[in-house]
Amino acid sequence: xxxxxxxxxxxxxxxxxxxAPDSGRSAPAVTTVPDFSGMWGHPxxxxxxxxxxxxxxxxxRSRRNGTGNILQLVGDYxxxxxxxxxxxxxxxxxxxxxxxxxxxxxxxxxxxxxVPFVLSVNGMEMLxxxxxxxxxxQEDHQVRHVRMNQSHPAQVTPSWYGDSVGHYEGDTxxxxxxxxxxxxxxxxxxxxxxxxxxxHVIERYRLLD
Amino acid sequence: xxxxxxxxxxxGSLSLLLSAxxxxxxxxxxxxxxxxxxxxxxxxxxxxxxPVPGSPVEFLxxxxxxxxxxxxxxxxxxxxRVADLDANPNVKQWAKDIMKKDNDExxxxxxxxxxxxxxxxxxxxxxxxxxxxxxxFLQESKKVTMIFTGDQQVRHVYLDVPHSAxxxxxWYGESIGHYEGDTxxxxxxxxxxxSFVDLYRTPHSEKLHVTxxxxxIEADSILEVRFTVDDxxxxxxxxxxxxxxxxxxxxxxxxxCAEGNFLLFDYGIPVAYxxxx
Numbered sequence: 310x311x312x313x314x315x316x317x318x319x320x321x322x323x324x325x326x327x328x329a330p331d332s333g334r335s336a337p338a339v340t341t342v343p344d345f346s347g348m349w350g351h352p353x354x355x356x357x358x359x360x361x362x363x364x365x366x367x368x369x370r371s372r373r374n375g376t377g378n379i380l381q382l383v384g385d386y387x388x389x390x391x392x393x394x395x396x397x398x399x400x401x402x403x404x405x406x407x408x409x410x411x412x413x414x415x416x417x418x419x420x421x422x423x424v425p426f427v428l429s430v431n432g433m434e435m436l437x438x439x440x441x442x443x444x445x446x447q448e449d450h451q452v453r454h455v456r457m458n459q460s461h462p463a464q465v466t467p468s469w470y471g472d473s474v475g476h477y478e479g480d481t482x483x484x485x486x487x488x489x490x491x492x493x494x495x496x497x498x499x500x501x502x503x504x505x506x507x508x509h510v511i512e513r514y515r516l517l518d
Numbered sequence: 519x520x521x522x523x524x525x526x527x528x529x530g531s532l533s534l535l536l537s538a539x540x541x542x543x544x545x546x547x548x549x550x551x552x553x554x555x556x557x558x559x560x561x562x563x564x565x566x567x568x569p570v571p572g573s574p575v576e577f578l579x580x581x582x583x584x585x586x587x588x589x590x591x592x593x594x595x596x597x598x599r600v601a602d603l604d605a606n607p608n609v610k611q612w613a614k615d616i617m618k619k620d621n622d623e624x625x626x627x628x629x630x631x632x633x634x635x636x637x638x639x640x641x642x643x644x645x646x647x648x649x650x651x652x653x654x655f656l657q658e659s660k661k662v663t664m665i666f667t668g669d670q671q672v673r674h675v676y677l678d679v680p681h682s683a684x685x686x687x688x689w690y691g692e693s694i695g696h697y698e699g700d701t702x703x704x705x706x707x708x709x710x711x712x713s714f715v716d717l718y719r720t721p722h723s724e725k726l727h728v729t730x731x732x733x734x735i736e737a738d739s740i741l742e743v744r745f746t747v748d749d750x751x752x753x754x755x756x757x758x759x760x761x762x763x764x765x766x767x768x769x770x771x772x773x774x775c776a777e778g779n780f781l782l783f784d785y786g787i788p789v790a791y792x793x794x795x
């Protein structure tokens with residue numbers, strides 16, 4: 310049985326910020342739970358789809374045929390979301406990409422991708438259960454576990470995928486992740502945006518069709 | 519692809535019960551495997567296959583008495599598994615020739631390869647012999663997902679569907695399953711030849727066909743799998759064996775094989791901490 314990917318009409322919007330973990334949220338009452346089961350394709354390179362407006366993810370400064378050049382990952386280091394040190398790192402890696410046909414990232418070095426880098430993986434399967442959600446990514450057996458309607462522990466032992474808790478807000482699954490460790494080549498996105506132990510990611514999954 | 523039911527076990531049970539008027543009434547409900555994790559009972563004894571009562575025990579490889587096996591944790595110097603090749607009449611000569619060469623090298627000092635130490639998938643039925651970390655089952659109405667905690671090795675078992683007409687070989691092949699009363703039956707084909715069949719590093723062909731029968735033999739505590747291995751290119755006859763697992767009340771944690779082995783040992787796993795270009 311080959312898995313059939315659903316069309317990518319599942320929207321995931323996420324926010325990554327270096328802020329204190331949000332814990333202790335109580336889940337609102339839910340009457341129906343959206344069905345996110347099955348395999349979801351994400352054929353978007355490289356990585357995240359920027360929002361049309363407002364603070365959003367980096368885009369590729371290297372262009373080819375009018376669009377981002379996947380062969381050269383030069384993140385827009387002028388994006389105002391970046392602090393100076395982060396911008397300098399993105400700029401340096403962009404120069405490496407031009408000079409050396411790429412730079413190491415967790416994906417091409419076969420390390421766990423971490424969150425949110427793993428969101429760029431081409432295929433993701435979500436298994437929903439009342440008390441937990443398991444997310445299995447198509448590349449290199451990467452698995453995430455989301456505890457539903459629970460709080461983060463007071464002390465989180467850092468791990469590759471951190472501590473994820475989730476809840477439903479109507480038709481939307483909200484996942485809150487803290488405690489990511491910065492392992493080898495850890496980065497937020499394909500452009501090499503660095504991350505710190507204060508990384509905090511919130512994902513919002515919603516069916517568009 | 520899968521559609522999830524929230525009352526997973528209940529959903530499966532109901533579907534069986536609702537169809538009872540036109541189909542055979544199941545003697546038992548499907549097993550509820552989605553209970554914490556299941557740890558291979560052979561973990562701390564060095565593993566090994568248990569014979570199915572009444573089946574030819576000589577079809578299972580055993581240690582060469584000239585080179586005793588010492589598992590980890592005994593206080594003595596551990597040794598590797600070296601099969602007594604002459605004692606198994608069921609394995610074809612090409613496979614024994616490969617094993618003989620490998621055994622000679624291991625006896626001479628080479629490290630014997632296992633899936634876990636090399637951070638490779640174990641294949642089938644190697645998956646059922648995984649130890650030290652538990653296996654978890656996620657049961658849905660149309661699918662069972664198995665996750666071995668060690669390096670998050672995942673198997674996907676699609677329920678009540680036939681095999682594909684053409685299966686592209688992979689580490690865990692194509693698995694289909696169904697419930698027979700209290701037993702989950704899994705049929706797997708399409709396995710690549712990168713894995714070993716057992717802990718004695720027996721090779722196999724792409725004709726390898728593994729059938730598993732998973733059943734809880736002690737309520738909520740002991741899970742047993744009886745599997746049958748059929749590979750006409752490697753074995754003269756199909757053979758069977760048993761693995762048992764005990765329930766462990768633990769959550770599925772994160773364990774990254776390459777990271778752990780790099781820190782504890784050095785098996786030559788490719789690792790790069792800084793770019794070389």
